[in-house]
Amino acid sequence: MAEIEAGGGGGKHKGGKKRGKKMSTRVDFTPMVDLGFLLITFFMLTTSMNKPQTMEINMPVKDEKVEDVSKVKASQAVTVLLAKDDKIVYYFIDPVSGEPQTPQITNFSAGGIRATLLKENKQRNPRLDSIPIYKDMLNKGSINEDQYKSYLSGIRGYKEALIVVIKASDKSRYNNLVDILDEMMICNIGRYAVVDITAPEVEMLKTVNLE
Amino acid sequence: MPKVKVPRKSTSVDMTAMTDVAFLLLTFFMLATKFKPDEPVVVDTPSSISEIKLPESGIMQITIDKQGRVFFGITEQTTRETVLQRMAEKYNMKFSAEEIKEFSLQSTIGLPLSQLSSYLKMDAEARKAIQTAGVPTDSLNNELGDWIWQARLANNDIRVAIKGDRDANMPTVKRVIAILQEKKVNRFNFITSMEKAGE
Numbered sequence: 527m528a529e530i531e532a533g534g535g536g537g538k539h540k541g542g543k544k545r546g547k548k549m550s551t552r553v554d555f556t557p558m559v560d561l562g563f564l565l566i567t568f569f570m571l572t573t574s575m576n577k578p579q580t581m582e583i584n585m586p587v588k589d590e591k592v593e594d595v596s597k598v599k600a601s602q603a604v605t606v607l608l609a610k611d612d613k614i615v616y617y618f619i620d621p622v623s624g625e626p627q628t629p630q631i632t633n634f635s636a637g638g639i640r641a642t643l644l645k646e647n648k649q650r651n652p653r654l655d656s657i658p659i660y661k662d663m664l665n666k667g668s669i670n671e672d673q674y675k676s677y678l679s680g681i682r683g684y685k686e687a688l689i690v691v692i693k694a695s696d697k698s699r700y701n702n703l704v705d706i707l708d709e710m711m712i713c714n715i716g717r718y719a720v721v722d723i724t725a726p727e728v729e730m731l732k733t734v735n736l737e
Numbered sequence: 738m739p740k741v742k743v744p745r746k747s748t749s750v751d752m753t754a755m756t757d758v759a760f761l762l763l764t765f766f767m768l769a770t771k772f773k774p775d776e777p778v779v780v781d782t783p784s785s786i787s788e789i790k791l792p793e794s795g796i797m798q799i800t801i802d803k804q805g806r807v808f809f810g811i812t813e814q815t816t817r818e819t820v821l822q823r824m825a826e827k828y829n830m831k832f833s834a835e836e837i838k839e840f841s842l843q844s845t846i847g848l849p850l851s852q853l854s855s856y857l858k859m860d861a862e863a864r865k866a867i868q869t870a871g872v873p874t875d876s877l878n879n880e881l882g883d884w885i886w887q888a889r890l891a892n893n894d895i896r897v898a899i900k901g902d903r904d905a906n907m908p909t910v911k912r913v914i915a916i917l918q919e920k921k922v923n924r925f926n927f928i929t930s931m932e933k934a935g936e
Binding site: 552554555556558559562563565566569570572573578579580581582583584585586587608694695696697698699700701702703704705707708711712720722 | 749752753755756759760762763766767769770771782783785786787788789790791801898900901902903904905906907908910911914917918923924925926927928929930931
């Protein structure tokens with residue numbers, strides 16, 4: 527056992543020639559890996575991968591506004607007033623008398639304004655039923671994303687469909703505006719406009735104690 | 738009879754492969770990372786189901802915070818410089834080259850033009866400490882409108898993004914939209930965050 531080393535060593539280096547100890551060429555990488563992972567952690571935490579989301583909105587051009595509103599058939603439009611405390615007041619125009627119907631109070635929950643808009647839009651826009659079919663076709667790959675979008679905007683822009691006029695009162699929050707625009711997308715309403723609130727509507731809000 | 742000798746194995750593991758992976762990831766994150774610009778105001782954006790992503794460049798961003806202060810920012814540094822020079826011309830003000838350089842490094846500004854010079858002289862710490870007044874939006878001193886107009890002159894394809902706080906009050910938001918419409922901007926974006934499940 528031990529003699530192997532001793533014997534061998536004695537025999538070989540007879541001349542007493544000094545040899546440097548053979549050093550391993552391997553380097554210990556552990557600290558480097560530590561550092562590497564530390565930096566990875568740092569960059570992973572500081573990086574912001576997700577770009578902010580946006581919603582696009584087109585405002586009516588100022589000069590044409592008056593003309594546009596008059597074109598809307600009264601029975602087709604619903605006016606949505608954003609009131610204080612995240613409440614919504616909406617009313618339809620009576621097709622016979624042309625006067626506003628009794629304002630309804632609702633909120634932003636799924637059973638609130640969304641249910642109303644979905645119901646009203648479905649009554650006026652029979653093409654809405656075909657959206658799930660196109661969606662299915664998109665999922666199966668028989669139409670592409672662009673085609674789907676053009677079909678969708680065609681359906682949403684149907685001329686008999688519900689038109690929503692959004693009017694934000696001064697007591698509402700910015701969140702309300704974004705939420706109602708979101709509802710437009712959820713309810714597949716292609717035609718809507720954000721318009722200034724008028725004095726009679728402010729009065730209307732006062733009568734329901736939401737001004 | 739020779740004894741069976743179990744060779745003594747080294748306990749050290751070859752780290753090379755692990756290092757490779759670690760540094761590969763490190764390189765990826767270093768290149769992919771984009772530090773959040775230091776914004777003078779924290780804004781809690783409303784959530785929406787919209788999935789349109791905001792482009793990274795060519796944006797003029799109008800921020801509205803809880804207190805109704807309005808901030809203005811442009812993504813490109815060169816555009817910022819041009820816009821400030823034009824604004825200075827319009828308001829008969831002089832900005833030194835250093836001030837313009839310093840301004841081009843600011844992602845967002847929120848104070849009247851008259852206070853801009855002294856603001857740019859401060860260091861980053863002092864800037865954070867002071868409460869800025871916001872860009873004036875009233876009709877007598879409509880600096881926001883001029884900023885928007887000059888930014889559009891400097892970059893014709895610039896897109897407008899409004900980043901409002903959930904609790905921003907509606908009169909301010911409406912005022913900003915009205916100014917945008919005055920400046921013939923009828924198409925703009927609202928910056929929102931991802932809709933959280935169950936909301």
